[in-house]
Amino acid sequence: MENVRKVDPVNPDIRVMDEAGAIIAGGGTVAFPTETVYGLGANALDDDACKKIFEIKGRQQDNPIIVHISDFDQLDYVSQGLSGKIREAFEMIWPGPLTVVLDKKNVGSVPTAGLGSVAVRMPAHRVPQELIRRSGYPIAAPSANKSGRPSPVYASEVVEDLGKKVDMILDGGPASFGVESTVIIFRKDEVVILRPGAFSAEDIKKFFNIKVSISGEVPDAPVSPGMKYRHYAPEKELVLGTDEDRIIEECKSGNVLFIGSSELAKKVNSESVILGSRENLYEIARNLFPSFRELDRSEYPRGIIEGFEERGIGLAIMNRIRKATGGKVI
Numbered sequence: 001m002e003n004v005r006k007v008d009p010v011n012p013d014i015r016v017m018d019e020a021g022a023i024i025a026g027g028g029t030v031a032f033p034t035e036t037v038y039g040l041g042a043n044a045l046d047d048d049a050c051k052k053i054f055e056i057k058g059r060q061q062d063n064p065i066i067v068h069i070s071d072f073d074q075l076d077y078v079s080q081g082l083s084g085k086i087r088e089a090f091e092m093i094w095p096g097p098l099t100v101v102l103d104k105k106n107v108g109s110v111p112t113a114g115l116g117s118v119a120v121r122m123p124a125h126r127v128p129q130e131l132i133r134r135s136g137y138p139i140a141a142p143s144a145n146k147s148g149r150p151s152p153v154y155a156s157e158v159v160e161d162l163g164k165k166v167d168m169i170l171d172g173g174p175a176s177f178g179v180e181s182t183v184i185i186f187r188k189d190e191v192v193i194l195r196p197g198a199f200s201a202e203d204i205k206k207f208f209n210i211k212v213s214i215s216g217e218v219p220d221a222p223v224s225p226g227m228k229y230r231h232y233a234p235e236k237e238l239v240l241g242t243d244e245d246r247i248i249e250e251c252k253s254g255n256v257l258f259i260g261s262s263e264l265a266k267k268v269n270s271e272s273v274i275l276g277s278r279e280n281l282y283e284i285a286r287n288l289f290p291s292f293r294e295l296d297r298s299e300y301p302r303g304i305i306e307g308f309e310e311r312g313i314g315l316a317i318m319n320r321i322r323k324a325t326g327g328k329v330i
């Protein structure tokens with residue numbers, strides 16, 4: 001397809017990036033790889049351009065979009081900014097897969113869904129960094145999937161979901177982590193994780209050295225509107241298996257696709273999608289969303305997925321699995 005352009009993820013072609021930047025500056029949309037998943041971007045300061053994102057994805061109007069920046073001047077432009085120890089920590093963490101919700105400035109009501117706050121992130125991937133610089137604008141970008149579908153890890157998955165609706169799709173190979181950024185908000189004496197993601201809760205604790213809670217555990221937590229929607233799900237039924245013997249038993253029936261670790265796949269002994277070794281949760285994370293799409297493409301009517309340890313990126317893995325299974329457990 002002519003709107004798909006290959007780019008080197010480490011050293012993207014300047015001419016292609018200039019073209020893509022001009023599309024953003026002109027009010028168009030560009031899909032691009034990041035270190036988390038593929039994003040669908042538009043000029044964050046142009047409400048009409050941001051409306052296209054909602055239309056293309058079929059996204060609910062009340063679900064705000066993360067604004068991506070390339071430097072701290074842009075942070076101060078789009079938000080009330082950060083100060084003191086928290087800013088110092090962000091200077092170490094960014095660029096990286098951590099998003100922070102702040103009081104907004106200069107950003108319209110479309111990307112922020114009419115809220116007084118804005119979610120901001122400085123991505124570590126060279127392609128969005130160049131895209132932001134060359135367009136001259138902060139870029140509002142949710143994941144580049146059709147709403148409700150698993151987030152794309154490969155450009156081919158963006159094409160599958162959004163195809164020609166996007167002005168340009170930059171194919172820079174697979175996204176690195178395979179799960180979205182972690183979204184946090186600071187409150188009086190604590191930091192609240194609104195969405196677990198690629199940046200671990202353990203690292204948040206280490207960098208900010210304050211109490212960390214996970215939204216849902218705190219009764220009066222501010223809502224991250226996106227978390228209430230059905231998300232990341234395959235079209236077919238998927239259940240979470242919590243007991244190895246039960247998974248093995250279930251798979252014997254032959255009518256279910258097993259998704260899980262190489263360790264358990266050996267014991268299951270039926271057709272499987274192997275996510276990787278239990279010892280490497282990063283590998284599991286990167287293969288997770290593509291495995292949901294593989295289930296949909298397979299001849300199996302349902303899938304069964306194994307659970308993983310909730311340490312590091314495992315917290316995000318289990319969050320996505322619970323959403324994808326709609327809470328169905330055997």
Ligand code: AMP
Nearest residue numbers: 064065117118119142143224225226227
């Ligand atoms: P996605 O667009 O798929 O990367 O999801 C972005 C996530 O960030 C969603 O869960 C949104 O609800 C959340 N988010 C974005 N902006 C805000 C905001 N201003 N306040 C709280 N959550 C936000």
Ligand code: MG
Nearest residue numbers: 142143144151
């Ligand atoms: Mg998304």
